[in-house]
Amino acid sequence: MLLTDRQLLILQVIVDDFIRSAQPVGSRSLSKKDGISLSSATIRNEMADLEELGFIEKTHTSSGRVPSEKGYRYYVDHLLSPQDLTQHDISIIQSIFAEKIFEFEKIIQRSASILSELTNYTSIVLGPAVSVNKLKKIQIIPLNKETAVAIFVTDTGHVENRLFSLPPSVHAGDLEKTVNILNDRLNGVPLEDLNDKIYKEVAMLLRQHIHNYDLMLHTFAQLLKMPITEKLFFAGKTNMLSQPEFHDLTKIRDLMTMIDQEEWISNIIRNNSKGIHVKIGSENNNKIMDDCSLITATYSVGEEKLGSIAILGPTRMEYSRVISLLQLLSKDLTAVLTKLYQNN
Amino acid sequence: MLLTDRQLLILQVIVDDFIRSAQPVGSRSLSKKDGISLSSATIRNEMADLEELGFIEKTHTSSGRVPSEKGYRYYVDHLLSPQDLTQHDISIIQSIFAEKIFEFEKIIQRSASILSELTNYTSIVLGPAVSVNKLKKIQIIPLNKETAVAIFVTDTGHVENRLFSLPPSVHAGDLEKTVNILNDRLNGVPLEDLNDKIYKEVAMLLRQHIHNYDLMLHTFAQLLKMPITEKLFFAGKTNMLSQPEFHDLTKIRDLMTMIDQEEWISNIIRNNSKGIHVKIGSENNNKIMDDCSLITATYSVGEEKLGSIAILGPTRMEYSRVISLLQLLSKDLTAVLTKLYQNN
DNA sequence: GTTAGCACTCATTAATCTTGAGTGCTAATT
């Protein structure tokens, strides 16, 4: 199944052209292109071969050709022209990191926004996996007689907080003691293990030192029972509405509804190893995404993968550009975060 | 411009019917309705009058009638049948508050989701105005030699946090002293005034007690320069896609893009006094919302307004139901929050 | 191996027709 150079050229031009115009590409228009000096008849012959091999398709008997999924796949794997980021693109990406005071969520959200602006597709960023972060400090701050807020800080600087009702009969001193014990014992424990640990290691200590041991344990266990899932950040959800392949309302509705299924999206994106991944059409294993491609990248701290960035667009996506953008952003995010957190 | 009872009845039935079916209402179908025992001809006469008065309109010369904006306005002001929440609705709303540990954002987000599920419209909830909350406590937690996280807790239990680079030459003791001074001086100050206050009242004290006074002041001033805007929570954005009045793609796109303009939405919703407000079509002063109605309610702590809840739907909205739902949710949210925060 | 030429296909658009729900008006009825 080896393609001749001429076939490769024609395939590449067809894909490029279709990505640009969203219109089926005909033999005549191809023959007029710079870089191709063949008659339309010759091209028709080659296109017939390419179709037989499954790389391109017709939308109806007498239409021009459109890349098939296999065609896109081949294009992505072998025919991508590597680079086309402008200086402008690059400086916009870098502007994400301009501020000195970091609010991590803002950076992530900004990344998503800028990515969707630059590409006109939908961007999805999966926040860091907080639940594997290690506890640095617990603090309890009473607001009034009955209410207090509990604050959990991780080694990465992530802050979780919960409002809770103070058990009515609790001593201020006991509360402080308990917090001290917790900090002493739970420092460095991943958030997801806190609930376990508090029963296994802290319960006993509490019993020895605290008056109302039972109530206190229960209160804190409640607080620590936190199913922390990574937050998802979207931007440019509406960009899909402008893509000509989605002029069908029911398609749009299905797609939008699917995008709003956060857990589902989250799963797809999370379970990717480091590096760039391209899923084309049905490779996404979802009927609704048959006309979509999803390109994912990851960002890390040092060598440890932290979260993911993704772009969702039509299969007729500007693969080359999107991949370059994701590579750049992934690299920059990783660099900034690594610098920030490395030396713990 | 007084309407006869019969005209009121007919207007009400037309609006109710159109809200249900989205189809222009004809004289014949009206005459067949229970509660109306008039011939179609009579109804045609009455409808002609109602049209002359501006309460209903035709979509074309020989079509049935559709409520005009004025018609909806009259309907909302005078003809609403008050109640139609089922026990089911009520218990779903109350399920929002089932959990004991409060993460305020989750409650708000859940409110939005449930509201949009119950109504099939888009719901928008404006989070509490944090910037008027008063500072309760500042804490600095160093993560490593170079980075620390600053935590600000308000009297309402809201927690803000910022990651920042520690000035390289800073003493641990000085840092602690500074934080103490800040807590001493800034307790009870609304967040929005912090930046002012630090220059006016804290700067001098710092100079007296702290070594590297200049650097420290600058660092904290940076941290406190926080433009905290209320967060917006959306749910059911896609519900609009299912409304028959929006089968037009460009309309949908405009609407969706508008919804994504968070500041704009935020302004509209924020500037409402307590109670329920109904804005119909062009009353929203925005071309894109000419076919939409926006119903807003507020939630409070005690007497003080805290935030807003809104439902965005087509002008052909189930006003009665939506208003009842918003009233209920507003009441419950206020009750829960008041109980939680009242006694500061 | 390449190209010109020709018959054929089919999506798209515009033009025409048909149908039916609904109206306004007038004259008859209550």
Add this chain to the structure above:
DNA sequence: AATTAGCACTCAAGATTAATGAGTGCTAAC
């Protein structure tokens, strides 16, 4: 005087038909 039946008229929406043109496959000549 209010109500209703009857009739002519209007217009959106859907179906049918026709015209156009971009594009193809195939064959025969180069």
